[in-house]
Amino acid sequence: MRPSRLTTSLAALAAVLLSAACKPSSVTEEEARIVASLSLSALPPLPADPSNRVADDPAAAALGQALFFDHDLSADGAVSCASCHQPTRRFQDGIARAIGVGEADRRTMPLEGVAWSPWQFWDGRADSLWAQALGPWENPVEHGGNRVALVRRVASAYRAEYESVFGPLPDLSGLPENAGPFGSETERAAWAALSNEERTRVDRIFADMGKAIAAFERRIVPVETRFDRFADALAAGRRPEGETALSDLEIEGLKLFVGKAACVDCHNGPRLTDDHFHNTGVPAVPGLPEDRGRATAVARVLADPFNCLGAFSDAAPGQCGEIRFMVKEGEELERAYKTPSLRGVAGRAPYMHSGQIATLEVVVDHYSRAPEAPSGHTELEPFVLTDRGRMALVAFLRTLEPAGEEAGAAALAGRAPSGS
Amino acid sequence: MKKLIYVLVAVVALAVAFVGWRMTMSPPDDLDLARSKPTQAGTFVVAVGPESEPLLQGPLHSWIVTVTTPAGAPVDDATISVDGGMPQHGHGLPTAPAVTAALGEGRYRIEGVRFNMGGWWELKLAIAAGGASDAVTFNLVM
Numbered sequence: 001m002r003p004s005r006l007t008t009s010l011a012a013l014a015a016v017l018l019s020a021a022c023k024p025s026s027v028t029e030e031e032a033r034i035v036a037s038l039s040l041s042a043l044p045p046l047p048a049d050p051s052n053r054v055a056d057d058p059a060a061a062a063l064g065q066a067l068f069f070d071h072d073l074s075a076d077g078a079v080s081c082a083s084c085h086q087p088t089r090r091f092q093d094g095i096a097r098a099i100g101v102g103e104a105d106r107r108t109m110p111l112e113g114v115a116w117s118p119w120q121f122w123d124g125r126a127d128s129l130w131a132q133a134l135g136p137w138e139n140p141v142e143h144g145g146n147r148v149a150l151v152r153r154v155a156s157a158y159r160a161e162y163e164s165v166f167g168p169l170p171d172l173s174g175l176p177e178n179a180g181p182f183g184s185e186t187e188r189a190a191w192a193a194l195s196n197e198e199r200t201r202v203d204r205i206f207a208d209m210g211k212a213i214a215a216f217e218r219r220i221v222p223v224e225t226r227f228d229r230f231a232d233a234l235a236a237g238r239r240p241e242g243e244t245a246l247s248d249l250e251i252e253g254l255k256l257f258v259g260k261a262a263c264v265d266c267h268n269g270p271r272l273t274d275d276h277f278h279n280t281g282v283p284a285v286p287g288l289p290e291d292r293g294r295a296t297a298v299a300r301v302l303a304d305p306f307n308c309l310g311a312f313s314d315a316a317p318g319q320c321g322e323i324r325f326m327v328k329e330g331e332e333l334e335r336a337y338k339t340p341s342l343r344g345v346a347g348r349a350p351y352m353h354s355g356q357i358a359t360l361e362v363v364v365d366h367y368s369r370a371p372e373a374p375s376g377h378t379e380l381e382p383f384v385l386t387d388r389g390r391m392a393l394v395a396f397l398r399t400l401e402p403a404g405e406e407a408g409a410a411a412l413a414g415r416a417p418s419g420s
Numbered sequence: 421m422k423k424l425i426y427v428l429v430a431v432v433a434l435a436v437a438f439v440g441w442r443m444t445m446s447p448p449d450d451l452d453l454a455r456s457k458p459t460q461a462g463t464f465v466v467a468v469g470p471e472s473e474p475l476l477q478g479p480l481h482s483w484i485v486t487v488t489t490p491a492g493a494p495v496d497d498a499t500i501s502v503d504g505g506m507p508q509h510g511h512g513l514p515t516a517p518a519v520t521a522a523l524g525e526g527r528y529r530i531e532g533v534r535f536n537m538g539g540w541w542e543l544k545l546a547i548a549a550g551g552a553s554d555a556v557t558f559n560l561v562m
């Protein structure tokens with residue numbers, strides 16, 4: 001039986017479409033425009049943090065660096081920020097769920113370029129780097145510390161450094177050894193027994209600890225990758241050659257990324273993130289407590305005494321645009337998580353907020369299948385992916401790795417922020 | 421049998437074509453990009469513009485809205501609410517912008533606007549003043 005004219009022409013159309021998706025062609029003008037917007041050269045200067053008056057103070061950064069690596073700021077003397085955010089591994093740990101004093105429910109986030117991000121944590125429950133840093137110290141599965149013991153450690157080990165940045169350290173005599181709002185029952189009772197003035201005194205030092213950490217983290221800047229060299233050559237009108245060249249497969253992946261696969265909808269700008277929260281239908285991990293992402297984070301950031309509008313912030317309310325104009329309710333918050341930067345992504349499996357996906361190949365399959373979300377609605381639409389298309393997308397993601405002498409030494413702290 | 425294969429190929433072709441179209445969807449060619457227009461029922465004339473140029477994808481920024489009567493008289497007591505989103509992606513605005521100041525002469529400042537993706541955005545204003553209310557939608561392409 002002869003196929004009808006229509007089916008024949010549709011089959012021909014299919015052939016054309018499939019081959020178009022397989023064959024690299026030169027980069028179009030529109031693609032070149034998007035490629036330039038993804039280059040590290042397009043990274044804006046580090047945004048100011050008016051809520052942290054010492055954000056760009058080198059002495060604060062030095063103190064923050066010491067605190068970041070200090071194991072004695074933990075319940076068992078064995079955990080520092082760097083236990084999970086390992087400088088030699090792009091400030092993450094390569095495991096699905098972080099392990100500190102206990103096991104966390106989420107995956108450690110890389111810190112490269114983190115200071116460009118208005119919201120911190122997978123769900124954005126902190127609105128500044130300094131407010132974020134206060135979380136892990138008191139988190140029972142991370143450092144497991146308590147507030148009074150933590151500020152006592154600063155008073156005993158970092159008094160001079162603290163005072164040179166923040167002024168005289170408030171008097172801690174008369175306070176209990178251990179007390180805090182999230183610790184054990186006795187620690188919480190001891191905290192509740194303090195006067196308001198005593199609690200505020202402790203909170204102020206605690207907030208300053210976070211501000212010093214933030215000053216340090218602001219120096220963890222993204223480094224140039226093979227992709228950036230390609231993008232810059234393209235932008236300069238040079239034909240990318242030699243070490244600036246990408247392979248046909250990598251270019252094909254790039255074209256899918258900015259085109260048919262629409263990755264660039266969310267992974268955009270020079271850090272390849274839109275800094276926003278999306279439900280992408282990532283499966284829940286069986287056995288873990290319910291995780292609703294942004295939907296529960298909104299109330300937490302509003303209630304956080306260390307947010308931009310709170311008493312410990314150095315900002316005027318008018319400078320707290322992110323929290324003032326954040327979306328507070330609605331379906332779109334359900335299981336929405338922060339779009340991660342894709343810089344250095346190939347070197348930091350497993351993926352997603354609880355390490356649900358083991359490899360980049362499976363990540364790409366997830367996007368092409370676009371499964372239903374465990375709750376809320378996925379923003380993804382399925383798309384047809386050939387084996388070659390999958391290889392190409394993964395090959396492109398691998399170009400977001402440091403180039404040349406930067407390789408292996410990615411995002412080491414202490415670099416001056418770009419542009420200054 | 422052969423026919424079945426052709427039909428299957430055709431279905432795949434349609435799926436590819438549809439998905440390709442959905443994903444790389446560019447804004448309609450005839451999109452009205454005017455920054456000044458009458459509201460739907462003609463109650464007001466509204467002009468909008470970013471408070472500072474260039475308008476960048478990513479950062480929070482402010483817009484200035486100017487409301488006049490059709491005859492050109494400034495409307496100073498308006499209540500304005502802001503909504504919007506990306507019609508081709510089916511999502512709303514990533515922030516909840518709000519009017520934070522009436523600047524006089526029918527001008528208002530909207531703070532907290534962010535466009536986090538490239539493509540077609542709608543900015544919808546609902547305006548109430550002097551007992552009348554009306555709405556207007558502006559299109560933008562980032």
Ligand SMILES: [Cu+2]
Pocket residue numbers: 265506509511537
């Ligand atoms: Cu969108």
